[in-house]
Every structure is written in C-alpha cells, then in structure tokens.
Amino acid sequence: MKRLLDWLDHRTGYRDLMHEALNEPIPGGAKWRYVWGSTLTFTFFVQVITGFCLWMAYSPSATTAWESVYFIQHQMVFGWVVRGIHHFAAQAMMILLILHLMQVVIDGAYRAPREVNFWLGLVLMQIVMFLGLTGYLLPWDQKGYYATRVATEIMGSAPFVGPWIQQLVQGGPSYGNHTLTRFFALHAGVLPALLVMFLGLHIYVFRRHALHAIKNEGEEDGVFWPDQILKDGVACLAVLAAIMGATLYWHGAELTAPANPAEAYSAARPEWYYLFLFKFLQFEFVSQWGEATHLGEALGAIVIPGVLFTILALMPITAYFKWGHRFNVAYLWSVLGIAGVLTGMAYYEDWYADTPEGRDFRQAVEEAHRDGARTVALAESKTGIPPSGAALLLANDPLTQGPKIFEQYCLSCHQTESRFDDFSEAPQAPGLADPHIRDQIDFGSRDWIRSVLTDFGGHFAALANIEGNRGEAAEAILEGSMKDWSDSNAETLTAPENADDYEALVEFLYTQSQRPDALSPESEVVLRGMEIFTTGELTNGSVDACVDCHSMHPVVVDPTGLSDRWILADEALSEDLQPVLTGYGGTEWVLQMVADPQAHYAGEYGNNAMPGFADQMTHQELEMVSKWLAEDFYVVPAGEETESH
Amino acid sequence: MTETHSPDATEQANPPRRNFLVKFVAVLVGGVITAVPLVFGGGFILNPLLKKKSSDEDSDGFTFIGSTNSLLPGGPPRSYKVTGAKQDAWTTYSETAIGAVYLKMDEDRSVTAFNASCPHLGCTVNYKSDANAFICPCHDSSFSLDGERSNEIPPRGLDTLNVEVRNDNEIWVKFENFRAGTAEKIPV
Ligand code: FES
Numbered sequence: 001m002k003r004l005l006d007w008l009d010h011r012t013g014y015r016d017l018m019h020e021a022l023n024e025p026i027p028g029g030a031k032w033r034y035v036w037g038s039t040l041t042f043t044f045f046v047q048v049i050t051g052f053c054l055w056m057a058y059s060p061s062a063t064t065a066w067e068s069v070y071f072i073q074h075q076m077v078f079g080w081v082v083r084g085i086h087h088f089a090a091q092a093m094m095i096l097l098i099l100h101l102m103q104v105v106i107d108g109a110y111r112a113p114r115e116v117n118f119w120l121g122l123v124l125m126q127i128v129m130f131l132g133l134t135g136y137l138l139p140w141d142q143k144g145y146y147a148t149r150v151a152t153e154i155m156g157s158a159p160f161v162g163p164w165i166q167q168l169v170q171g172g173p174s175y176g177n178h179t180l181t182r183f184f185a186l187h188a189g190v191l192p193a194l195l196v197m198f199l200g201l202h203i204y205v206f207r208r209h210a211l212h213a214i215k216n217e218g219e220e221d222g223v224f225w226p227d228q229i230l231k232d233g234v235a236c237l238a239v240l241a242a243i244m245g246a247t248l249y250w251h252g253a254e255l256t257a258p259a260n261p262a263e264a265y266s267a268a269r270p271e272w273y274y275l276f277l278f279k280f281l282q283f284e285f286v287s288q289w290g291e292a293t294h295l296g297e298a299l300g301a302i303v304i305p306g307v308l309f310t311i312l313a314l315m316p317i318t319a320y321f322k323w324g325h326r327f328n329v330a331y332l333w334s335v336l337g338i339a340g341v342l343t344g345m346a347y348y349e350d351w352y353a354d355t356p357e358g359r360d361f362r363q364a365v366e367e368a369h370r371d372g373a374r375t376v377a378l379a380e381s382k383t384g385i386p387p388s389g390a391a392l393l394l395a396n397d398p399l400t401q402g403p404k405i406f407e408q409y410c411l412s413c414h415q416t417e418s419r420f421d422d423f424s425e426a427p428q429a430p431g432l433a434d435p436h437i438r439d440q441i442d443f444g445s446r447d448w449i450r451s452v453l454t455d456f457g458g459h460f461a462a463l464a465n466i467e468g469n470r471g472e473a474a475e476a477i478l479e480g481s482m483k484d485w486s487d488s489n490a491e492t493l494t495a496p497e498n499a500d501d502y503e504a505l506v507e508f509l510y511t512q513s514q515r516p517d518a519l520s521p522e523s524e525v526v527l528r529g530m531e532i533f534t535t536g537e538l539t540n541g542s543v544d545a546c547v548d549c550h551s552m553h554p555v556v557v558d559p560t561g562l563s564d565r566w567i568l569a570d571e572a573l574s575e576d577l578q579p580v581l582t583g584y585g586g587t588e589w590v591l592q593m594v595a596d597p598q599a600h601y602a603g604e605y606g607n608n609a610m611p612g613f614a615d616q617m618t619h620q621e622l623e624m625v626s627k628w629l630a631e632d633f634y635v636v637p638a639g640e641e642t643e644s645h
Numbered sequence: 646m647t648e649t650h651s652p653d654a655t656e657q658a659n660p661p662r663r664n665f666l667v668k669f670v671a672v673l674v675g676g677v678i679t680a681v682p683l684v685f686g687g688g689f690i691l692n693p694l695l696k697k698k699s700s701d702e703d704s705d706g707f708t709f710i711g712s713t714n715s716l717l718p719g720g721p722p723r724s725y726k727v728t729g730a731k732q733d734a735w736t737t738y739s740e741t742a743i744g745a746v747y748l749k750m751d752e753d754r755s756v757t758a759f760n761a762s763c764p765h766l767g768c769t770v771n772y773k774s775d776a777n778a779f780i781c782p783c784h785d786s787s788f789s790l791d792g793e794r795s796n797e798i799p800p801r802g803l804d805t806l807n808v809e810v811r812n813d814n815e816i817w818v819k820f821e822n823f824r825a826g827t828a829e830k831i832p833v
Contacts (some may be wrong), residue, residue: 050685077689117791225668237674237678469790
C-alpha cells in the first residue's frame with residue numbers, strides 16, 4: 001500500500017497538493033463564521049448529484065415535462081425524495097449565499113487584495129439566481145409557468161433590446177417546446193458549467209490570499225484540517241438535515257396542475273427570493289416613475305436593481321474612502337432590511353391579509369392544489385396520461401370543468417343557500433349544486449327526488465321569482481298537474497305502512513341516473529319501484545300512476561356484458577309524454593334539459609320556464625356541466641387515494 | 646498574505662488523542678453528508694431494477710390480430726402488425742403498434758404464430774417467397790417455414806406465440822417478446 005502511494009505521489013505529487021489543501025493555516029483558529037463557503041460548495045454538490053438523477057428522468061417538452069415530473073414524483077423509487085432535496089437545497093443555497101455575503105461584508109473580507117474574489121462571488125450569486133429562475137419553469141406546472149412568464153416579460157421590458165432578449169430566451173414569440181429545451185439547456189448545462197468555472201476561480205483566488213482571518217487577542221492559530229473541516233462538516237450536516245427535514249415535512253416539492261395557457265392562474269408569484277422585487281413593482285410610485293422616465297416596467301425591475309447591485313459591486317472601491325467600510329456595512333444592512341420588509345409585506349398580504357386580493361390569492365392557491373391532485377388522480381386511473389399530455393386530462397374532466405361552467409351560466413338562477421349572499425337577485429329556480437362544494441350534487445339526489453314527489457310546491461318555490469314572459473310558464477308549473485299530484489299523494493306516500501314502497505319508487509328513479517351509488521336495475525327494490533311507477537298501487541292505498549304523464553324507458557343491465565353502463569330496456573313503460581323521465585338525472589337527461597328544455601321537459605305546448613343553452617354553450621361545455629351534475633366523473637376508489645401535498 | 650505557515654503548530658498544541666478524535670469525527674461527518682445524497686440518488690437511478698413492472702392486465706393477454714379468412718391453408722405466411730395498449734413510463738397508449746407477427750395456416754387449418762423479431766439481435770425478419778424461408782436482413786439468419794433455424798447464425802428458431810381462434814374466424818395471439826441472443830426462449 002505504502003509503495004503504491006509512493007508511486008502515485010511520485011507521478012502526481014498528490015501529497016503536496018493534499019498538504020497544501022489541508023494544512024492551510026488559520027490565524028486565530030477555526031471558527032464557525034468561516035463555514036458559509038463550504039456549506040455552499042456542499043449544497044452545490046448535492047444539487048449536482050440530485051440534478052443528474054432528475055436529468056435521467058426528465059423530458060423537456062410541452063407535452064412531456066409535467067408528465068415526466070409527475071412520474072418522478074409519484075412513480076419512481078425515491079423520486080419525490082430526490083426532487084424534494086433538489087428543490088429545498090436550491091432554497092438553502094439562496095439563504096447560504098446571503099449569509100456568506102453578509103459575513104464577507106461585515107468582516108471586511110472584500111477589501112484589497114480580495115476585490116476580485118468578491119466580484120467572482122457576486123457573479124456566482126447571479127448564476128445561482130438564474131439557476132433558480134430556470135429551474136422553476138421546468139416542471140411546466142401552472143405555478144412555474146405563470147411565475148416565469150412574469151420574469152420573461154420583465155426581460156422584454158428592458159430598453160431597446162428587451163423584445164429580442166425575450167424572444168431569444170423563450171425560443172420564439174411565445175412559450176412552448178423551445179422555451180423548455182432552452183431553459184433546460186441553461187439550467188442543466190450552461191449555468192452549472194459557468195458555476196463550476198467561477199467556483200474554481202473563486203476557491204483558487206481565496207486560497208491565494210488565504211482566509212481573511214479575524215484574530216482576537218489571545219487566540220491560538222489553527223489549521224484547516226481537521227479543526228476547520230470538522231466545523232465545516234458539522235455545518236454541512238446541519239444544512240443537509242434542514243433540507244431533508246423540509247423534504248420529509250412537505251413530502252417533496254409541490255407539483256401543481258399542468259401548465260395551461262387557456263387557464264388563468266391568479267396566484268402567480270416568483271420564488272421567495274424574488275418576492276421583494278415583485279412587491280416593489282406593485283407600488284404605484286414605481287410605475288409612476290417608470291412612466292415619467294419613459295422606462296416603464298424596466299425602471300423598477302431592471303434599472304433600480306441594477307443600480308443597487310452596482311453599488312454592491314463597488315464596495316471594495318468604496319472601502320478606500322474614509323468611512324467607506326462603515327458605509328458598505330450600513331448599505332448592506334439597509335438593502336437586506338428593506339428587501340426583508342418587502343418580502344414580509346408580500347407574504348403577509350398573500351397569506352394573512354383579509355383583503356379581496358389576499359382572499360383571491362389563497363383561493364387560487366387552493367384551487368391549484370386541488371387541480372394538481374386531481375390531475376394526479378386521473379393520471380393514476382386506468383385511463384392514464386394520453387400521448388397528447390396531461391393537460392387534457394383536466395380539460396376533459398367534468399368534476400373540474402363542470403363547476404366553472406355552472407358558475408358562469410347556471411348559478412345566478414339556480415342559487416344554493418350557501419351562495420345566496422353572492423347575488424342581489426332572488427333565485428329563480430331550485431339550487432342544484434354549489435360549484436364551491438363540487439363533489440356534492442343536490443340535483444337528482446334521493447333527497448331531491450323525495451322533495452319533488454312530496455313537496456313539489458316548496459321544492460320549486462323559487463320559480464315564483466321569475467318575471468317577464470317566462471313568468472307565466474313558471475306560474476303554470478307551480479299550479480300545474482304535478483303540484484296537484486304531489487299535494488294529493490304526499491300523505492299516502494309518506495304513510496308509515498308505505499315507507500318501503502316510497503323508498504322503492506325513489507330508488508327506481510335514482511337508478512335511472514346511473515350514478516355511482518345507484519342500485520342495480522335488477523335489484524328487488526328497484527323492480528318494486530318500477531311496479532309502483534307503472535301502476536301506482538301501494539301496500540296501503542294507491543297514487544296516480546307516473547306513466548300516465550311521463551315517458552319512461554327504464555335501464556337494464558347490458559345482457560352482452562360489453563358495456564359497464566346500463567342500457568335501455570327493449571320496451572318503454574310509456575312514450576311521448578313530457579316531462580321525459582327516461583334516464584332521469586343522468587348525463588343524457590341533463591344534457592337534453594340544459595340544451596333544449598322546451599323540447600325535453602315541456603314538449604311543444606307544455607310549460608317550460610327555463611331558457612335553452614344549446615346556442616350559448618359549446619358541446620364540450622354542455623357535456624362537462626351535464627356529466628358533473630349527473631356525477632358522471634372519475635372517482636378515486638376508496639383506499640386508493642395517494643398522498644398529495 | 647499571511648506567511649505564518651507552521652503546520653506542526655497545532656500538532657503540538659493539541660494532545661494527540663484529541664486530535665485523533667477530531668479527525669475521526671470529521672471523517673465520519675464527511676461520510677454521512679456524502680452518503681445521504683448518494684444513497685437516494687443511487688436508488689433513484691436503480692429504479693428500473695427496483696420497481697417491479699405493474700401487472701396491469703386484467704385481460705388474458707391475448708390480442709386480436711386478424712381473420713382466418715386472410716390465410717390460405719398450406720399457403721405462405723403473412724405478416725401482421727400487433728397493436729395494443731402500451732405503458733411507456735408516464736404515457737399510456739391505448740392503441741399503438743407494439744410489434745409484428747407472422748401467421749401461417751397449415752393444411753389442417755391450424756394456425757401458427759411467430760414473433761417477427763429475430764432471435765439473433767432483434768431485427769425484424771422478412772419472408773422471402775423465392776427462398777420460401779424467413780431471412781433476416783441484418784446478419785442473414787435464416788429460418789424454415791416451421792420456424793426452425795436453417796443456419797448457425799441465430800441461437801434458436803423463431804419464437805412461437807400462443808394462438809387461439811375465437812368466434813369461428815378471429816385469430817387472437819398472446820403477444821410476447823423474448824430476449825435476443827440466447828439459446829433459450831426467455832420472456833422479457
Ligand atoms: S438480427 Fe437477425 S440476423 Fe442478426
């Protein structure tokens with residue numbers, strides 16, 4: 001062994017090198033305040049390891065970026081851990097950079113002969129900030145997409161060359177495949193290579209001038225190895241523990257819904273270390289000055305930060321003047337202080353302030369979480385992610401899209417009690433569902449059916465608020481034959497001896513909707529319900545038969561077994577009568593009702609008080625809202641929910 | 646520049662026991678902080694070996710290929726594309742080409758199926774009617790019509806696949822791929 005090492009030393013001189021590296025003297029001994037540079041180098045090492053791993057699983061294109069990150073996060077061994085470490089180590093790096101900078105400035109370590117190294121450090125800081133910026137976009141989720149768009153718009157606002165720079169960075173006039181390929185090449189190739197280069201120089205120059213020691217009276221001198229190395233190692237361990245802790249606590253980094261330019265995202269915020277700038281740009285005086293100087297956005301976003309940074313870079317020169325060092329320290333504290341206050345303000349306004357903006361932000365964040373979790377649930381379902389990408393999963397999901405359409409077209413008439421306060425007008429129709437509570441549908445539920453059967457007048461009371469030419473029809477409905485039926489039969493239906501029969505009738509109707517919790521058309525209860533629907537004969541007394549007024553073509557189990565859905569029986573119980581009850585409360589029934597209620601509900605001469613939406617909604621919208629109201633959407637089977645954030 | 650270069654100063658200042666302890670702890674800490682990212686990164690990279698393939702099939706694995714009417718009893722083999730659902734990392738393809746098979750009908754109307762990929766190194770073999778044999782374009786492996794190899798280039802004959810004729814004339818094949826370059830037929 002010894003001979004082998006001798007041989008190696010003879011050929012390489014590694015012992016001198018090691019000696020040089022390890023026996024660096026430290027006047028005044030090892031100190032905790034010197035650890036920042038080492039922790040930064042260590043964190044960078046962590047980023048390289050995890051970054052290479054992620055690289056092996058990541059695919060930069062608009063239809064595969066989110067998808068591959070989803071796969072990393074939810075399917076791969078240690079995927080969420082590796083991604084979480086990479087994410088939180090990036091945050092740690094920013095914090096350590098600030099601490100390192102503070103230590104250097106406060107100790108005066110930036111002064112001659114170390115000016116160049118100070119500048120090298122500032123270049124490194126810029127590189128790390130750009131690494132953060134480029135990395136934020138790569139998952140191609142709503143959060144990263146919209147936040148990064150703000151950053152590239154800022155680049156576009158730069159005087160003269162701005163628009164060109166923006167196009168170069170984006171790889172075209174708008175975001176797409178080439179934005180990702182470029183950001184990825186920058187993030188995983190160009191910027192790390194620059195970082196390694198500058199870090200090498202930084203360490204070389206640092207060694208050349210030796211450590212800027214702070215030696216107090218009576219302190220013994222020390223050596224780098226092992227005293228300082230141990231301190232560095234312990235500090236790195238603490239950083240690693242913090243990164244791992246954050247990773248485990250938040251179950252890795254967040255992945256919101258896939259980026260969708262057609263879907264607004266009102267919680268777009270940059271990463272926290274750019275938040276001060278974000279807040280600064282929101283001040284009115286900043287835009288006013290921008291206007292006055294004809295620089296626009298660029299003033300607050302580029303010129304002012306540029307000036308502040310230049311003052312920082314000039315510190316070694318400022319220090320030559322009397323009071324120069326004190327000025328520098330004061331300057332650093334005030335810039336950091338102001339940035340800290342701005343960050344705090346932005347944070348408070350978003351997360352705690354009881355303002356409309358704050359509430360909007362928090363709601364948007366909540367929706368982004370929800371949509372992200374929903375996309376993951378859909379991706380993990382049998383359908384999986386189609387080759388066209390995961391954004392389509394959400395765009396074609398009734399549970400996600402239905403409530404939005406309902407809110408836009410339907411809610412103002414069909415107000416639920418939970419939303420009365422949102423409208424000045426009284427409701428004109430029964431509430432069906434609250435888009436804010438989207439997995440609870442009142443319409444077509446068993447309670448709904450009971451209420452229509454035994455309290456028709458009360459159930460549709462809101463119709464009385466309809467005015468104008470549809471008012472007459474509404475009045476006619478409220479005084480019509482179903483109202484009479486309900487009034488005269490309610491007592492019989494709800495009689496205790498008929499409890500089972502009443503339930504059976506409700507179940508029969510409910511089964512027609514094919515909702516997930518509906519009983520099979522072959523079950524005894526449903527068959528009994530069909531009998532009552534046809535004859536009106538109950539255990540005790542009778543009601544007027546439903547088939548006398550309603551078309552009904554009941555569902556049966558598909559005899560060929562090809563379809564999971566039930567199909568219509570060979571024969572109808574009754575035909576050509578309105579309101580049609582075939583498939584009542586199911587997707588097709590709702591779709592017909594929303595598209596053309598006159599035809600579906602009332603027939604040519606009947607009373608209909610609802611406007612048709614066939615001309616207002618696209619077919620896709622009709623389908624989404626109908627499927628939502630009919631509970632015809634994918635539900636994660638109980639016990640299969642995966643952990644989300 | 647500080648020129649107080651005296652590496653032995655601390656050696657003397659610190660008792661050797663303490664110095665050894667410091668060195669030991671320093672190395673230990675260094676080991677831990679290096680190991681943690683490497684372990685997680687290593688597991689991540691080994692994903693293909695650690696993650697079992699999900700057996701998503703609740704079907705029997707057979708795929709519909711074509712009709713018996715497209716084959717002549719005792720006639721030449723014909724090539725068919727196999728399409729099916731495929732899971733490729735994050736993407737689910739509902740209908741995509743997953744391979745090719747040769748189907749051949751004997752005089753007694755029994756159907757034989759071969760995976761069209763060459764057991765040598767995986768090229769797709771051709772049926773040459775003039776030679777009345779399967780010949781691989783890559784390194785000239787050749788196979789007789791019953792799939793036996795007729796030269797020494799491939800390590801084994803063409804891989805047969807299970808066939809079922811359903812509903813009178815539908816040919817269903819259980820499509821599988823096998824490892825190339827081995828004498829045995831090992832499914833992948
Ligand atoms: S791959 Fe077919 S002969 Fe080599």
